[in-house]
Amino acid sequence: MIPENYLEKTYAGFLGMNIGIRLGAPVEPTAWTSERIERFYGDIKDYVKPFKNFAADDDVNGPVYFLRAxxxxxxxxxxxxxxxxxxxxxxxxxxxxxxxxxxxxxxTEHTAYLNLKRGVSAPLSGSASTNGLVMSEQIGGQIFIDTWGLIFPDQIEKAAEFASIAASVSHDFNGKYGAAFIAACISKAYVTSDVLEIVSAGLSQIPKSSTYAEVVRAVMQFHEAHPEDFRLCLKFLQDHWGYDKYTGVCHIIPNAGVCVLSMLYGKTFNRTVEIATMCGWDTDCNAGNVGTIMGVAGGLEQVGMHYRKPINDSVVLSGISGYLNILDIPTYVKEIAIIGYEQSGVAAPKSLLESYRAGEIYFDFELSGATHNFRVSNPTFCSIRHSDRIAYKGTGSLEILFDRMSRGQSSKIYYKPFYRRFDFDDERYMPVFSPTAYPGQIVSMMVSLKQFSGESIIINPYVRNTDTKADVLLGGIVLKDELWHEIQFVIPDLGGSMIDEIGLLFEANSPAKNKDFGCLYIDEFSISGKAHYTIDISKQSAELASITPFSHNHGAWQIEAGLMEAMCLEHAEAMTGNYYSKDICVKGSIKPHTGQMHFISLRVQGALKGYYAGLYKEGIAILRHNHELEVLAYMDYAWEFEEQYPIEFSAIGDQLIFKIDGREALSCVDHVLKYGMVGYALYECGRCGFGNLEVETF
Known part of the structure; x- marks a missing residue:
């Protein structure tokens, strides 16, 4: 039975996970110990470090990307x-x-990945027989599985089963038991906030004789005897269950003890993630796991706004898709909830299905407190929060308070569809990005003004060029009433540059003696429709181990003489664009230097799936990669090294068409891949220069 508040609880859980990760990451070992954390930060009650934007973390990569299995x-x-x-x-x-x-x-993860690459199938890839017991019992077994608990509310057996299966790719024994335990705790938290009940549910899904069960029971017994001081329990853990007794880089057993300790002594969300951080060891992992559990258990009302506000409904990832790496939390938890309904065999509410649109930006502001990563450029004059009192549709909207502004003063109110290196303080796990919005698409929103004083305000729709940092204004509108107005505009072409802000330039329009004071409301924000844009290679930059706005897998890449040059020993690939693009045409150019396999690509879904067309051995070909590379169409073609060939590749329905030098050369029909990214690739040892990429969706 799916709880009535399933979506809201899932939202709180996923927010809680990311709050815990962000809180714990700055004091992650090995240099930080619990003693040093206490010495420098004392009794933690807030984030210990500010971030411009928090860079990607493995503790969120795994839960998001591995659920896609x-x-x-x-x-x-x-x-x-x-x-x-x-x-x-x-x-x-x-x-x-x-x-x-x-x-x-x-x-452990690197080891399992290389095993898989070399043909060792799962679960042997992560088994103790393959990698040894110490390697297989490190912490990764439980840190990548939060979403498996979120899709099975109050179904602890199912949550534990799927989490254990997922963990077996890289872990074994206690490594798998940790996955089952945490997922079962998350599942149980949907129906109770009692920590003892939650922990007992987790224990019920793992062997009673396991070391994992032993450390959980030991912490429970110590807490029962000493319920007030978590540091006494931490000392007990350090003395009896510490890293000196469980070797490897980061063993699961000591950290399992911290997870249980922090929940028992914390009781509420805020205090639990704080204690998990103060205990040291694997702080971001532990605070992330218990953040999910206690976020679900306590709901949104327990999540402190001082923790929630810096998250701002956004997290970045570091997977292979630059598009998927920009994650809007309310949108993603709707996707999780839809999967949860499917797994339970229950029809999802119509309102939920209508509010989730894969491949589009759609923010309805219906989840409590949701801001969808909207920002302001001038927080002195404008501030953002969620409103549950005024809405165009439903019950929620985005509320922007403008506080006594006079003519000449302004602030941008915007959504961020693209990130660059300068947006981050550090690089953590090297995230790469492709925009979530493109020229040709339509931006639409409903706005309403409630003015307390002043005469009127002016709003200018705009987009920002990420290279020049110039705002492109798209026509001012004067607002002076409380009616809802639709604002709609087409994202303009920026001559091969990407867009990293989309929103409104808000300008006061009253004299100083009668300052503008009030609220602007935004609802039903969307970016959708067909895109038509060019990526000018000469305007891109090498950063975050890629060339913007591409995500690279393998090879060495650089910009040289207006081309994106790649060289590789076996394979090199550049991917970009909307991950869910279906009918599409991509135009580019290829200048082969060495090697026999130089391609343009579309409907690329990752390292294992995609369509490719281009220069192939003694001719040209269209190929499908679906775990293995297969030729779909081929013809002889006398291409030459150091010649630059204009090429075009399109997919309309199941029809694939390849053109070279402006002439249609190959076509075929294939129904396997329905959507994906675009880009360039080499599929054997070689070097090639790739030109500007023009992309048009239909």
């Missing part, structure tokens, strides 16, 4: 370890992002 397979109601293994291989850029690449035999 379920949606990628035809049978949505079953799961095998190899399904999850395929998600590892498909959504990971080898050696960059996703998880810690600490070396074979050092990092």
């Amino acid at each position: 379920l949606t990628d397979r035809e049978n949505k109601n079953s799961l095998t370890p190899q399904d999850v293994a395929n998600a590892w291989l498909n959504y990971t850029r080898e050696g960059v992002g996703m998880f810690w690449w600490g070396g074979y035999g050092v990092s």
